[in-house]
Amino acid sequence: MSDVQFEDQGAQFTSRKIFKEKVRPGMVRFLVKMGLAKNDVQAGYLLSGFVVVAIGVTLFLFFSVATPSPPEDTKVLPSELLYGQ
Helix, strand or coil, X not given: CCCCCCCCCCCCCCCHHHHCCCCCCHHHHHHHHHCCCCCHHHHHHHHHHHHHHHHHHHXXXXXXXXXXXXXXXXXXXXXXXXXCC
């Protein structure tokens, strides 16, 4: 079992770390390509702002639905009808 050999022992790796290429996320590339941001930093600020707005809208919708107001046409029965006094 010690004489196992692999075919790719002499293969050269073309990793981005070796070439030190900067990796740009897809959303950043999209925002720069569409002209909504001039550079990566501006795109990051734009995406961060979007996240803050999305969280705010989510919290607003959650708390507005979680505490519903009672309907206005609700009628309260007198206690005599409920308990038979």
